[in-house]
Amino acid sequence: MQTENLIRQLQKNIPVLWTNPHFHDVDSTDSVTAELSGLRLEAIARWQWLESFIKERFPELQSTAGILDAPLIELPDQYQPLGAHPETGRYLIQADHQFPIAGSVKARGGFYEVLLFAESLARQHGLLKDLSPSTALGSDEARALFSQYRIGVGSTGNLGMAIGLMSAALGFQAEVHMSVEAKEWKKQRLRQHGVKVVEHSGDYAKAVEAGRQQAELDEKAYFVDDERSKALFVGYSTAATCVQQKLAMQNIEVNAEHPLLVYIPCGVGGAPGGIAFGLRQLFAPHVHIFFVEPCASPCVLANLASSALANEDPARDEVSVYDWGLNNQTIADGLAVPTASGFVCSVMQQRLSGVMTASDEEMLDRLRQLYKQTGIKIEPSAAAALLGPERLLNTTEGQTYLQRQHINLSKATHILWTTGGSLVPEEIFSSWLA
Template identity: 25%
Template sequence: MPTPAMPLPTPSDVLAAARVLEGVAHRTPVLRSTTIDRLFGAALYFKCENLQRTGSFKFRGAYCALAQLERQQRGKGVLAYSSGNHAQAVALAASLHDTEALIVMPEDASAAKLAATRGYGAQVVTYRREQEDREALSQRLAHERQLGIVPPSDHPAIIAGHGTAVLELLQQVPRLDYLFVPVGGGGLLAGSLLAVRAAASNCEVFGVQPEAAGHASRSLASGQIITVTHPRTIADAAQTPALAPTAFEVIRQATPQILSASDPQMLDALRFLAQRMKLVAEPTGALAFAGAQSGAVDLHGKRVGIVISGGNVDLSRYARFISD
């Protein structure tokens, strides 16, 4: 089993990240719905990271990662590659740390995410998702410009920072039985698993991947990272082809159950959040809820946490999602 190049984050790192983020990240609300509770015969608690700064949980990890950089490196600037949420998070975090950011984004990224990333002050370089390797391009640009790379998931500080969302949830709602978390690169799932340990909770964690991807479940089943090239799903923030090595190792050691949700299931979840809870979520933001709704896990009588991971979606696209 190959080991990740970086040290694995620990539950203590999540607690330390929470201290770094105090007064910087929003303490996002936890919302309820009597309708969904009645439908499931359970108590569901929605952690609204769509209301986090930059519109997703990604701000937590990005800020923590930049806080750990040496002052000299921050002075040179940083680079990140992302389809949008991590891009915006690094752009804002860089601004708050008074450093410049170069963001590598696919040219077919959400127009709203592209505009927001530039709006936070970052320079954006686009690439063709199916023709260019974003990591190779990012490595070349970082070398040429002497920039520090802030990866989406493969970094202990990123994972620990992401875990603070669930640490907060467990403080706001003690004694959860189940927790559903979306899975793309695995940083949020890995951080959530560490947060559960940091909070000394007995909560069982379920990762939910897009059905079209399937890389997380296949990786855990095989014991090694499996890559799914260009998975086609409306969950653009979870189109990551593989789990990040550091995140994978944390997840592999914890062995959570991985569920899948189809695009139609995500749309159903998206519509419920909009119509009944007045919450705007992007498809990936509704992924964990779609997994909970799928019926794969019996929720009856349970206290269930759901992470709404993000709300960054083009309004024209969102209108089609909720009206179809």
């Protein structure tokens, strides 16, 4: 679909599917890929080391031995809005809305970066030796050290929740810069856990920039940069290994005859980008990944489609949804981002199959239908994933992609990534149902 036509449809709030002309079925072997691959393997090993600390610090994870993950749930056949019929494959939800402690996908990256910073400080100050158990991070000496440092982040809500909760658990001073899109209940929950919330009248990009500038003025401040952080990115990427293990446990194959199609809600791009990178590392060329963004805030689409039109590398941090005449106003607060991460877009340029958009009305409708038919509670941002199969199966662009990639739908597995929602207060969820 031509970029000019994309823009016209989005300005009219008409959902679109854009397939990536640069998509390549085999991953590249450049230096950036090699670096991220190495960091991903380090992150997998570090999570295993951290399990003893996590189990000790969070009693609710005793039953999982400190393993942080969320279930992979098969959807029942009667869930009709997805077109979940046997001839189009099987449908599963990666239920990150049930992720322990922080209740969203953001915990995968946010927890990891905070714990990585804590480990680094502890080693610098001699509180961790080479063979020390991770439980040393919870010692009185470690908490006294961490209390001298401040961890900041800019967020519309869920990343702030993850960073704030883990920072507070370790003893850090935590500060979350929140944009106008952030919901009041998320601010209140953070404050209840001792996290300082700094409110900004501007959008997500302005909140991030304000937090970044403030951290630069304090030598004991550490800023988690959602737009540029490799630590966040590789923290998210470890989700792919968890999915691989769960697919194997459910005897679900991924190969040329059994393709994997994944639909992930997308804001600035860090979480979906990290997940996509990990999945491509493990399953390419048999995995096809689509990001789903709001019609008013398709920042990754704006970056990649504009770059494709100009036949250039991704435009880094330059292309904004405002440049397309869109207002960045959406009920999906976690996805209300005007400018995508240039770092993520550069990594995704050949790995991403495409980008889909969803209207607020569609997201709320699918949220209600999912709850009515399965009892699963998610937030509108997460509901964006539920539109993925419909866009792929019921559009000319989607059918063309399926034919071009020789995808056998009858033996396909579709994974819909529900990124958040279990912590939503009952009165807020009831308002969505109404």
